Amino acid sequence: MASQVRDHEVGEKPHAAPDESHDDGGSRTSSSHDGDGADADATRAGVAKDESLPVQRTQTRDRASRISEDLRRTTSNVLARVASRMTTRTWPEPPPPPDGGLNAWTQVAMGWLVIFTTWGWVNSFGSFQAYYTTVLPQSPSTVSWIGSVQIWFCLIISVFSGRLLDAGLFLPTFLVGAVIQVVGMFLMSISTQYWSLMLTQGVLTGIGSGIFFTPSLALVATYFSKRRGFAVGLATTGNSAGGMIYPVVVRQLLPTLGFAWTARVLAFINLACLSVVFTFMRPRLPPRKSGPIIDFTAFRELVYNGVTVGIFATSMSNYFTFYYIASYGREILGLPYSEASVMVILINGAGIVFRVIPPLIADRIGPINVVTPVTLCWAVVAFSWLAVDSIPGLYVFTCFYGVMSGSFQCLTPTTVASITDRLDMVGTRLGMVFSISSFASLTGPPIGGAIQAAHAGQFKHAQAWAACMTLIGFVSFVVARVSKAGLTLKVRC
Template structure:
């Protein structure tokens, strides 16, 4: 495995005279980390808080929990879909217009969600529009941060991805606090104003370091001739099949199967995101020492092992214990996903166009499978494969 990391690190090196070496620190570089954190907070933090919305929609809409979860599934699918193509726009030097379009779409989706009164309204606003908007901006922001670091790239990206955990912690708390008192429309608007404030800062301070790459296709097909890259993308493909089920279903599972209240079940989403915060910081530090690929493999194994224990959860205590362990394991893996891509990319000015293909393709298949799973109307049938 050590040889594998040597190959990956060599592939990510900078060619002398072509691209200047990254500063690997300093005010400008760490400012990009802070701005990237805001983007991930507002995009993936919002996405990972869907469990709170799922719990609310389950009690207010006539659709089943599995049908309602399609809103979140579509949101994730379009987030990865947008990211699969928007990265090339960063490489080409179009960061500012790309960010403005993506941020604008996400905000439009959130504010229109506040006016939604039916399942299909939410599917379009919260699922499609916010998903596309978030996808357009999150992948370029991660790739942009990666170009400022080399030796400290793991910790830099790890710090950025903590926005995922903190956003997934804060948004459910806001929903839990405001929903009973001001209702869903104004709760959604408050979330929109939070994102708007952050996006203003990002538009002012986040700037790309590398010169534009004017040539090259939107999709870098040459990357798929790289065995290492294809293997990594294939791993992400299978991982994304399952990881977001837990984020979406666990709160509803707590309500329907073990009798938790809406307020208590909403805390599950907060817990599962909050406990992943330490691993999102510490595991990338380890990755900088032993290599991202050497770290992400055992992290993926831990996620799989913990996921299988869900079938043994039958009470409130079990839900809390499972959410803690799953949050820790999934936080570690998710923090390493972008770092792994950067470590196997031969040119950092192509990171944007190579990021998140495995995640997008995995989501595409996962969304199709969800249609079949939606026919199972009990959690027992879903967890254990029973009809």
């Protein structure tokens, strides 16, 4: 140990030699200061090193946090891009409609045939209602379930079939629906009991009609913008035409050919018409593969809810009146079957012109601005049924009710389209409205019939109920109008 100290001291002398010429005290002082400075530097370095450790840890945590945040943002962006495939924001806007031209008006003509073979056929059930009550051991309320089920299937399937148009599957959808409907009509011709008529005329023809009706009507709407109301209204005149022609065929052929061949003739009429439609009707918009079957965001819009409730309420009263107008003539006023069935023809045919006039006005001032006062007038006419106590009065009421019903029904698809921002969502939203209103069409006639039966076969209470439902529909459209445009009457909506 002593030798190491001596060696250390000897080793330090050459370094101290240059300072020996100076004062020893100064040398010692200088050496002492150098030693103290080195110790201080070492101490400061140690302290700095110790102090730098928390800083380094903080910087490390910051870098890790930034990396984690970048990773989270990247993941979020990827998920957002994936999720956006299920929203309308990423869908390319569809091209603008031609709003005319040979191809567009051809689709209107095909739409006319579609509505002729669906709603014209459905609205003619009043003639079957009057016939079935005479040949089947069933009450009028029970018989009306056949027509109600037919309408219900026609509308409830719309929530799915409307989306198939948007997805670019119109032709296969139309073909399947047309085949089911026509097969149901042919099977109806061999049905002799209530349950078989329910399965064929009620279920099969209803399902078939529902599969291709909504896509076809929505397809017509996609070809027009400024003239959409007129085009759709023109197509819906097929409803009135079918509502006249089918009962006439039934009225003329039933006494001579019998029920079986009468039903077959009707089936051949539909087969011919639907074959023409399949040949010429084509969609315009590119398929929209993404997007929901049901657009639940629509139910956040007060205007959409108001329109939906309005259509629902008026559907309950409308189909009760259509189905029971002939029975009212027979049971209350004593009309024979042949003359009572004329009421079905009148109530469908009276509105054929007025299925064009309101849409022309709607193209100028907006569909909701037209459908709201039309529903009010319809409610007034519905209440007037309570005062009908003679055959001439029944004819007058039937004509006016047919006018108001036709004026309303032709505005339904245009109104829904007007509150839908994207044309490639019309099929989906229209199908949703029709599906909801299907439950009103299903229950309306039986409820009215049950009210009638509960009051010894008298119609007064059922008539009042139907009129009140129409009035509720008017109030709902007022709510939709105020939600859409406020209280200013000059706003187009």
